[in-house]
Each structure stands twice: as structure tokens, then as C-alpha cells.
Amino acid sequence: MKLYFAAGSCGLASQIALREAGQDFDLVEVDFKTKRTVEGSYFDVTPKGFVPALKLDNGEIITEGAVILQWIADTHSAGRLLPAAGTAERYRALEWLNYVATDLHKGMAVMFSPFVDKASKVDFANGNLAERFAYIDSHLAKNEYLLGDRFSVADGYLYNVLCWPPRVGIDLSRYAAIEQFMLRMEQRPSVRASREAEGLAPR
Numbered sequence: 071m072k073l074y075f076a077a078g079s080c081g082l083a084s085q086i087a088l089r090e091a092g093q094d095f096d097l098v099e100v101d102f103k104t105k106r107t108v109e110g111s112y113f114d115v116t117p118k119g120f121v122p123a124l125k126l127d128n129g130e131i132i133t134e135g136a137v138i139l140q141w142i143a144d145t146h147s148a149g150r151l152l153p154a155a156g157t158a159e160r161y162r163a164l165e166w167l168n169y170v171a172t173d174l175h176k177g178m179a180v181m182f183s184p185f186v187d188k189a190s191k192v193d194f195a196n197g198n199l200a201e202r203f204a205y206i207d208s209h210l211a212k213n214e215y216l217l218g219d220r221f222s223v224a225d226g227y228l229y230n231v232l233c234w235p236p237r238v239g240i241d242l243s244r245y246a247a248i249e250q251f252m253l254r255m256e257q258r259p260s261v262r263a264s265r266e267a268e269g270l271a272p273r
């Protein structure tokens with residue numbers, strides 16, 4: 071199995087999930103500028119050109135981070151990394167995965183966009199993202215993890231995306247529960263090993 075990634079981007083969550091599941095995998099780095107890997111053109115892996123992508127041993131390729139996370143949890147964790155399909159808890163988990171993927175991940179993507187000017191980014195961060203951080207912070211003030219007291223792949227995704235705000239000048243230190251969550255996540259061997267494998271400096 072191969073995970074295609076680019077250091078510091080949204081493939082970290084997939085890597086955390088693979089490690090939590092105890093699944094062996096190889097990492098293949100994608101150069102965003104050239105869209106190439108050591109294997110050749112990344113567009114041959116996925117025409118979308120986005121990371122993450124997971125290549126299974128049978129050659130099948132899965133894209134879309136939130137979908138990769140569900141595949142890993144469903145095929146490799148026996149209900150440990152996501153609640154069982156069909157249960158009410160599963161839909162809670164899917165709500166979070168979708169929220170992180172859409173409102174948070176793609177919200178944060180605005181802050182990295184070369185097509186948005188600096189003043190608009192500041193307005194967007196204050197007028198839009200701040201509300202999302204506050205919502206997550208209020209939830210984490212009452213819950214150790216997104217699903218309460220149990221870790222799930224959604225936490226790895228949340229951790230992944232919440233590593234980005236300081237890179238674009240957003241200070242999260244006023245969100246005490248988010249800070250605690252980030253520190254808690256960084257106690258997990260899966261998170262430490264994934265950061266190390268991507269060559270990420272301490273946050």
C-alpha cells in the first residue's frame with residue numbers, strides 16, 4: 071500500500087490513521103509545483119493532482135481524505151477508529167469528518183490561496199474562520215475527542231488542519247481547549263511518527 075503525500079499538507083491525517091490501524095505502507099512524496107513523484111507524473115495516480123491518494127496492493131486508488139479515512143477505519147480497525155456503519159454514532163462521526171473536510175479544511179485553503187489578497191484573508195479569518203474555531207473549541211472543552219472519550223480518524227483530520235492556522239498568522243492560543251487537544255494528540259505515537267516521517271518541525 072502506498073500513501074501519496076506532500077509534507078505538511080492534508081495527507082497527514084491519512085498517515086496518522088494508517089499508523090493507528092497498524093497498517094504497513096510506503097510513503098511517496100508529491101512535488102506540488104511539478105506534480106511529480108519519484109515514480110513519474112502524479113496525474114497518472116490521480117488526474118485531480120491533489121494529495122492524499124492511497125494506492126492499494128491490488129492497484130485500486132482511493133482519493134479524498136475523508137473517504138480514505140473511512141476506508142482505513144472500516145477495513146483495518148474493526149470499529150476501533152470509527153463507530154460501526156449504521157449506528158447513530160457513525161453519523162456523528164461522519165458529521166465531523168464532513169465538517170472538517172468542508173468548513174474547516176476548505177476554509178483554511180482560502181488562507182493559502184494565491185488568488186485571494188491579504189486584506190480579504192484577514193477579513194475571512196476574522197469573519198468566518200474564527201466562528202469555526204470557537205465552535206470546535208466549545209465542543210472540545212466538554213469532550214476529549216470529537217466523539218467524546220474515544221479517539222477516531224476524525225481527530226487525526228482535525229489535528230492535521232489545526233496545524234495550519236499559525237502558518238498563516240492565525241493565533242489559536244486563545245482557544246484553550248483546542249490547545250489542549252493539540253497537545254493530547256501529540257502524545258499519540260501515530261502523530262509523532264507521522265510528523266517525523268513528513269520531516270515536520272515541532273509545532
Ligand SMILES: N[C@@H](CCC(=O)N[C@@H](CS)C(=O)NCC(=O)O)C(=O)O
Nearest residue numbers: 079080102119120121122134135136
Ligand atoms: N478534496 C480533496 C482536497 C485535497 C486537497 O485540498 N489537497 C491539497 C493539499 S491540502 C492539494 O493537494 N493541493 C495541491 C496543490 O495545491 O497543488 C480532499 O479532501 O482530499
